[in-house]
Amino acid sequence: xxxxxxxxxxxxxxxxxxxxxxxxxxxxxxxxxxxxxxxxxxxxxxxxxxxxxxxxxxxxxxxxxxxxxxxxxxxxxxxxxxxxxxxxxxxxxxxxxxxxxxxxxxxxxxxxxxxxxxxxxxxxxxxxxxxxxxxxxxxxxxxxxxxxxxxxxxxxxxxxxxxxxxxxxxxxxxxxxxxxxxxxxxxxxxxxxxxxxxxxxxxxxxxxxxxxxxxxxxxxxxxxxxxxxxxxxxxxxxxxxxxxxxxxxxxxxxxxxxxxxxxxxxxxxxxxxxxxxxxxxxxxxxxxxxxxxxxxxxxxxxxxxxxxxxxxxxxxxxxxxxxxxxxxxxxxxxxxxxxxxxxxxxxxxxxxxxxxxxxxxxxxxxxxxxxxxxxxxxxxxxxxxxxxxxxxxxxxxxxxxxxxxxxxxxxxxxxxxxxxxxxxxxxxxxxxxxxxxxxxxxxxxxxxxxxxxxxxxxxxxxxxxxxxxxxxxxxxxxxxxxxxxxxxxxxxxxxxxxxxxxxxxxxxxxxxxxxxxxxxxxxxxxxxxx
Amino acid sequence: xxxxxxxxxxxxxxxxxxxxxxxxxxxxxxxxxxxxxxxxxxxxxxxxxxxxxxxxxxxxxxxxxxxxxxxxxxxxxxxxxxxxxxxxxxxxxxxxxxxxxxxxxxxxxxxxxxxxxxxxxxxxxxxxxxxxxxxxxxxxxxxxxxxxxxxxxxxxxxxxxxxxxxxxxxxxxxxxxxxxxxxxxxxxxxxxxxxxxxxxxxxxxxxxxxxxxxxxxxxxxxxxxxxxxxxxxxxxxxxxxxxxxxxxxxxxxxxxxxxxxxxxxxxxxxxxxxxxxxxxxxxxxx
Numbered sequence: 001x002x003x004x005x006x007x008x009x010x011x012x013x014x015x016x017x018x019x020x021x022x023x024x025x026x027x028x029x030x031x032x033x034x035x036x037x038x039x040x041x042x043x044x045x046x047x048x049x050x051x052x053x054x055x056x057x058x059x060x061x062x063x064x065x066x067x068x069x070x071x072x073x074x075x076x077x078x079x080x081x082x083x084x085x086x087x088x089x090x091x092x093x094x095x096x097x098x099x100x101x102x103x104x105x106x107x108x109x110x111x112x113x114x115x116x117x118x119x120x121x122x123x124x125x126x127x128x129x130x131x132x133x134x135x136x137x138x139x140x141x142x143x144x145x146x147x148x149x150x151x152x153x154x155x156x157x158x159x160x161x162x163x164x165x166x167x168x169x170x171x172x173x174x175x176x177x178x179x180x181x182x183x184x185x186x187x188x189x190x191x192x193x194x195x196x197x198x199x200x201x202x203x204x205x206x207x208x209x210x211x212x213x214x215x216x217x218x219x220x221x222x223x224x225x226x227x228x229x230x231x232x233x234x235x236x237x238x239x240x241x242x243x244x245x246x247x248x249x250x251x252x253x254x255x256x257x258x259x260x261x262x263x264x265x266x267x268x269x270x271x272x273x274x275x276x277x278x279x280x281x282x283x284x285x286x287x288x289x290x291x292x293x294x295x296x297x298x299x300x301x302x303x304x305x306x307x308x309x310x311x312x313x314x315x316x317x318x319x320x321x322x323x324x325x326x327x328x329x330x331x332x333x334x335x336x337x338x339x340x341x342x343x344x345x346x347x348x349x350x351x352x353x354x355x356x357x358x359x360x361x362x363x364x365x366x367x368x369x370x371x372x373x374x375x376x377x378x379x380x381x382x383x384x385x386x387x388x389x390x391x392x393x394x395x396x397x398x399x400x401x402x403x404x405x406x407x408x409x410x411x412x413x414x415x416x417x418x419x420x421x422x423x424x425x426x427x428x429x430x431x432x433x434x435x436x437x438x439x440x441x442x443x444x445x446x447x448x449x450x451x452x453x454x455x456x457x458x459x460x461x462x463x464x465x466x467x468x469x470x471x472x473x474x475x476x477x478x479x480x481x482x483x484x485x486x487x488x489x490x491x492x493x494x495x496x497x498x499x500x501x502x503x504x505x506x507x508x509x510x511x512x513x514x515x516x517x518x519x520x521x522x523x524x525x526x527x528x529x530x
Numbered sequence: 531x532x533x534x535x536x537x538x539x540x541x542x543x544x545x546x547x548x549x550x551x552x553x554x555x556x557x558x559x560x561x562x563x564x565x566x567x568x569x570x571x572x573x574x575x576x577x578x579x580x581x582x583x584x585x586x587x588x589x590x591x592x593x594x595x596x597x598x599x600x601x602x603x604x605x606x607x608x609x610x611x612x613x614x615x616x617x618x619x620x621x622x623x624x625x626x627x628x629x630x631x632x633x634x635x636x637x638x639x640x641x642x643x644x645x646x647x648x649x650x651x652x653x654x655x656x657x658x659x660x661x662x663x664x665x666x667x668x669x670x671x672x673x674x675x676x677x678x679x680x681x682x683x684x685x686x687x688x689x690x691x692x693x694x695x696x697x698x699x700x701x702x703x704x705x706x707x708x709x710x711x712x713x714x715x716x717x718x719x720x721x722x723x724x725x726x727x728x729x730x731x732x733x734x735x736x737x738x739x740x741x742x743x744x745x746x747x748x749x750x751x752x753x754x755x756x757x758x759x760x761x762x763x764x765x766x767x768x769x770x771x772x773x774x775x776x777x778x779x780x781x782x783x784x785x786x787x788x789x790x791x792x793x794x795x796x797x798x799x800x801x802x803x804x805x806x807x808x809x810x811x812x813x814x815x816x
Contacts, residue, residue: 018547027547109544111613114593118551125559157570164562171558174624182616186609187542216624220631227756230569232746234667235635241667241749243643250631524541 026121029113030520031098034120036415038095039408041123043484045087048131050477052080057439057473060466063458073456074142075158079130081145082162085262086169087127089396092404093265094119094176097204100411101180103511103518104198106189106527111182115175122172129165133158144454146251149236149244153228160229163222170215177208177215184208189510191529195289198509199282202289203268206296210257210264213300218254221247245310252303260299263395264292266363266403267334270356272509273410274338277353278345279506284337291330291337298327308379317376324374328367335364350504351425355406358433359399366394369444384454387447393440405432405483412490413499417517420490428486431479438472543605550593557585594774601791602783611790618794622801625764629805632760636753636812644749666748674743676750679814682733686726687810690803693722697772697796705786709779716776719799723769730762757813764802771795 018024025037056076059068068076098116102109110116133140138156141147152159184205188197197205225247227233234240236247275282282288305324308317338360347353369391373379382388405428413419442465447453451462458466489495502512510529514522561582567575600606606614640663646652647668648661656668664676677683700715734755737743745755775795778784784792 024547026552027549029545029547108542112617114545114548114551117548118554121551121555122558125555125562128559129562157566160566160569161562164565168558168562174621178617178620178624181620182613185616186613212620212624213627216628217631220628220635224632224635224752224756226569227745227752232744233752233756234670234746234748235639235752237667238643238647239667239669240752241644241647241665241670242639242752243646246635246638246643249638250634253631253634 027117029109029117031102031110031113031116032415032518032520034110034116035095035098035100037120038091038098038123041120041127042088042092042095045083045091045127046480048127049080049083049088050480052076052083054473054477056080057470059456060458061470062467063460063463065457068456070456071139071142074144074454075134075140077454078141078143078145078147078162079134082141082165083127083130084396085145085258086166087123087130089262089400089404090173091123093204093207093262093269093400094180096200096269096404096407096411097180097265099415100511101183101201101204102187103414103514103522104201104509105184105187105192106510106523106529107183107187108521108524108526110179111187112175112179116179119172119176119179122168122175126165126168126172129161129168133161133165136161146248146255147222147225148251149225149228149247152225153236160226163226166222167219170219173211173215177211180204180208181212189523189526189529192510195286196529198268199271199285199288200265200268203264203271203292206292207261207264210261210296210299214254214257214261217250221250221254224250245307248307248310249304252306253300255306256303257296257299259395260295262400264295266359266400267292269403269407269410270338270359273352273356273406274341275508276410276504276506277350277356278342278347280341280345281508282337283340283343284333287333288337291333294330295327298323298330302327305374305379308376309383321374321376325371328371331367335360335367346506350409350422351420351429352406352410354426354429355402355409358429359402359406362394362398362402362433362436366391366399369394382447384452385447386443386451386453389453390440390443390447393443397440398436402432405429408487410504411511412487413503414511414514414516414518416491416493417499418490418493419495419497419499419503420486421495424482424486424489428479428483431482432476435472435475435479439469439476440472442466442468442472541607543600543607543610545596545600548593548596550589550596553585553592554589557582557589561586598778598783598791601788604788606790611788614790614794618797622797625801626805629757629760629808632753632757633808633812636757639749639753664750666750670746670748672742672744672747674747674751675741677733677737677741677743677754677814679810682729682736683810683814686729687806689722689726689729690806693719693726694800694803696722697799701792701796704779704784704789704792707786709782713776713779716772716779720769720772720776723765723772723799727762727765727769730758730765754813757809761802761805761809764805768795768799768802771798 018030019027025033028034055068056073059066059073098110101107130140136157138158140158141152141155141162143151143155143159147159147162184197184201224233224235228236228242234242236242236244238244271282271288302320302324304312304316304320308320312320349357369387373382373388373391409420409425446462446465446469449462451458451466499516501515503516504512510523510527511518513527559582560578564575564577564579564582567573568579569575644661644663644665644667647656648659652659652668659668664674666672666674696715697719700712700719703709703711703715743754744751772795775792778791
């Protein structure tokens with residue numbers, strides 16, 4: 001692939017002219033600046049949500065009430081969920097998309113560079129509303145991240161702040177997604193056909209579609225909550241002919257695709273990294289594209305598997321059970337394709353690859369517990385127990401978060417111009433892997449034994465595994481401070497190893513044809529893809 | 531450091547750093563706090579709301595003004611035009627999904643929750659609830675008369691459909707380069723939109739004053755006012771978009787090849803038209 005990474009010729013005298021200091025970041029229209037801001041924001045939110053998680057785990061270290069009021073405990077579980085999903089995981093992957101999509105597609109920037117800036121800068125106001133809600137009378141929203149009425153209708157003004165934060169984050173997601181879709185559809189370099197695109201671009205294309213289709217539905221749902229709370233409507237109030245369960249239907253019509261909004265870009269990252277370190281092209285590229293699309297389509301017709309205990313008719317339960325199990329088919333196609341990619345490859349185990357292997361093992365486990373939970377009769381037993389908590393942390397943390405770590409180690413040299421220190425990366429991986437399993441594996445046992453989620457107190461019999469889990473959680477938290485230390489050392493070049501334009505010998509793609517660190521402007525003249 | 535360097539053939543226009551996004555974020559932050567404060571009856575609510583709106587309007591004028599200036603300087607090539615088209619299509623799709631949530635709520639309430647509240651399962655709680663639509667629900671005792679479909683709503687349907695035709699005539703006039711005709715038919719479209727909104731306001735007053743149909747009239751009032759209200763809000767946005775386009779037409783902007791803003795506003799207008807047809811059938815007629 002020939003390319004002209006950065007032509008300093010003719011009329012490009014404007015190059016790095018941009019305001020300096022804070023104003024540079026307030027006003028920037030550069031996809032790299034914006035991508036970096038997304039990632040830093042994501043990390044700050046990750047730490048905030050992590051502190052909430054550790055407060056929860058501290059309270060759960062022993063039965064009885066020790067350090068938190070039950071109300072505060074509920075606020076923490078609620079905000080932990082929202083902050084981690086909307087504040088940490090999603091912005092991290094949007095950050096990767098911002099940095100990497102123009103580089104991977106050979107575009108000079110995102111299609112709408114100014115709107116891109118707004119997509120990012122809407123997030124801090126939302127974060128202020130979310131975190132600030134802890135300090136208003138009545139405290140933060142406390143009905144769980146799913147915001148079910150009637151609890152969410154009875155809550156104090158913290159819930160209003162939550163609702164407006166969701167509106168703002170939704171606007172940010174929709175603008176970001178429109179930007180990503182348009183960039184992918186309209187700004188590919190000449191010769192870069194759709195079926196030549198890197199998998200990361202494909203997964204983001206489909207993710208952006210999911211976001212545009214579902215975020216407005218969530219906005220509608222929380223708007224109904226708001227009018228039920230303040231303007232006397234009765235959408236979710238049986239006395240007025242409404243139904244609280246209706247909220248659950250609307251919410252999960254958003255909520256289930258949201259699971260794949262988080263998972264698909266992670267799949268994309270893994271599909272980039274495994275071929276690189278196996279030194280083989282991705283096995284079954286075309287089937288990967290179709291599997292991704294199938295998962296996205298199926299995600300719209302399975303939502304009520306979150307609602308087996310709400311009194312669905314049996315026919316409905318059966319339909320949602322079978323439809324849900326169907327998702328295992330394209331997901332398995334992906335897992336097997338990754339395995340087949342590694343088959344007889346010249347595998348080396350650098351940190352990004354390690355995180356992808358961790359992802360493969362643990363995400364698959366999370367997938368299997370998902371399959372267990374898709375079974376209606378089983379779910380009726382396990383609903384709202386710690387088994388569910390264990391399940392979705394296997395897919396969210398070991399799935400999405402591990403692949404985000406992999407992405408930082410994989411593309412970090414391209415962003416910073418320096419290699420990270422391999423030894424530290426490996427320690428971070430093994431530390432995270434072990435601490436993660438200490439934290440969440442016992443939660444399967446707790447759930448199977450009947451420990452309910454979202455309750456600050458528990459029966460004595462659950463003590464031991466809760467203590468194990470809490471210890472694991474603190475170990476996992478410290479590992480992530482270690483991670484940011486590694487990243488800062490990478491930025492400062494402490495490894496002393498400059499990153500080559502292509503630091504991974506098995507890597508493919510346009511992003512490796514530009515120097516490391518990538519210059520402020522890249523591909524101002526589109527490269528030709530053969 | 532001219533931005534035009536980007537719009538040379540084969541290049542894509544990437545705008546210079548801009549303050550408008552951060553201004554917009556500030557506006558939304560203040561607006562959100564203002565709305566929270568107002569709804570919880572705090573003294574600073576209304577002032578914050580007002581300040582938020584003021585900043586938002588400044589931002590909208592500034593940002594759209596900048597875009598119009600760039601467009602008139604012909605910085606947007608063919609590729610940018612195509613990007614705009616993609617983005618407007620996806621934006622309208624997101625709006626469709628927003629309305630889908632409220633249509634879905636209406637469908638769910640009518641097909642499921644109201645019949646369920648009238649079923650044998652709920653007889654002990656609400657023995658006298660028959661479940662006939664329209665309803666306030668079992669526990670709100672404030673009878674209302676539903677809005678008939680064949681008065682103002684039918685007239686409004688005719689108005690919006692006609693406005694679709696006038697807009698298309700304006701579009702053809704633009705393609706043919708007949709500016710006078712374009713301006714007249716576009717103005718007619720805006721006028722029809724304004725009459726529609728006037729009728730909606732009248733209908734709301736009629737509902738509150740004569741029919742006892744209110745936002746608080748149970749699930750019927752909730753879905754009726756939220757659906758028609760959000761639709762009316764979108765018509766208002768459409769009228770504003772068309773008005774901006776009209777002013778630009780009068781200033782000599784646009785030609786047969788360069789008129790994305792006109793088409794975007796037209797697409798949006800047809801979208802609110804289609805939503806209205808859905809509303810007319812499922813809210814008023816059925």
